[in-house]
Amino acid sequence: MSTTPQSTPSAPRKILVLGATSGIAEATCRIWASQGASLFLVARNAEKLAAVAADLKTRGASYVDTAVADLDDTDQHPSLLAHAINSLTGMDIAYLAHGVLGDQAEAEREFNTAAQILHTNFMAPVSLLTWLANFCVQRHAGTLAVISSVAGDRGRKSNYVYGSSKAGLSAFLGGLRNRVDREGVTVLAIKPGPTKTAMTANMPKSETFADVDSVAEAIVSAIDKRKDVLYVPFKWQPIMFVIRNIPERVFKKLNL
Template identity: 55%
Template sequence: MNRKFFINTALGFAAGLGAARLVKSRQDRQRRLSFRNTGPRKVLIIGATSAIAAETARFFAAAGDDLFLVGRNPQKTAAVTNDLQVRGANRVEYRLQDLADTAQHANLLAAAIEWLGGLDIVLIAHGTLGNQKACQAGYDLTEKELTTNFLSVVSLLTPLANHFEQQQRGAIAVISSVAGDRGRQSNYVYGAAKAGVSAFLQGLRNRLAKSGVAVITIKPGFVDTPMTAGIEKGRLFVGPEVVAKGIYQAIETGQDVVYLPWFWGGIMTVIKHIPESIFKRLSL
């Protein structure tokens, strides 16, 4: 059995799910989140220079929202800020921060909430796709990957969850990955971090459901961004603007878990159901 066979089987399955999903998405559109009022929404975007986040932010900008961006690179963060301002954002501010330094998170969130005058939506989008081989060679890099992709997210979500729980409304969206659905030899360090994020969000959603806060787990498949620049692009790759549209819609309609594009839901259902005795022999 090879990779192609899997992908084709999964695509067939996905087509079936797609029809069901179309019906569901129509229903979702009916139940808009209650926090949507007429004024600008207060949106915090962490990891704002990532291609997916920057594209998602454009939807909020076009809707005339207030945006607070967090990035690491000064030129890039400023460039994204200017872009969103021209595209129609009501107000945009940014702050430079290396998110691996979790000690700064409390300050960061306080500054964002103060500038925005509250918080309606947060999108956590930062992450790195480290080299798996290099991670295998030593724990140092593995630890760094886990910190960036998992622990720093937990560090941000812990105070954020309390804030949202208290205000009883809003949406927390976090970019996880299909890589977290099943560990594979080609990227299990990244996958483990994303699996941690997905499980954390699952629990958080369970906790915040009664407070009316939406917790949205976003699981993109292959996206053509600088993060995947070194990977050869097959036909399953999509541009970041495609995923961004899905994220924006998921936030607007308060989804729980979204695979983007939708067919990855089918692909991952198949992949998750392969018996481990077979799966361990595959070169995935």
């Protein structure tokens, strides 16, 4: 699947995608492929990854290489990331998309289930971002675009374990941005509302959720504009402002 990345006056952007088989990541990569980007894709399911890579190649990506990795395995991150950047011969954008919703009810009974959700959604991104941020700071360039969630803006009873993993991630991204922005590195926290992907397919009313292609378009545009935070669809920005400001004495009585 790999060929040597092209070096032209307007060289294609070099993009590392972690969790490349995610519905949102795939839709985002389809846009980047049509722009002729160079892509390095990481996912844990080899078969799905090969299908995504082949599709992106036919859609116009100028270079596609892949690695199969379980991103829970943080010990492997340094060698994985070094290999990816070597393959791309640099990196303009790192896009972190992997995550699990997890089983909230099970996580209420069983700490190990909660710990697993926190590990995949928080500890693994922290490990990846620590390495990637230091790489970008050394070069005074690069964008780290990371999918958090509106669920991280306030814990609620129906998904507070997932929500707290994303709250931790959003807080980490805020602090990281505060550190690396002055070094020329952009950190984008992406906060989607409910979106139609495999993650939400079994949820009630999932047919009303946001379309993954429009979410992906907004993500590409926010990266191009070097934004700090993206609520997508936009309506979630005012909605979450209201939800964050509901007094706790009221909020604790709500069924959310």
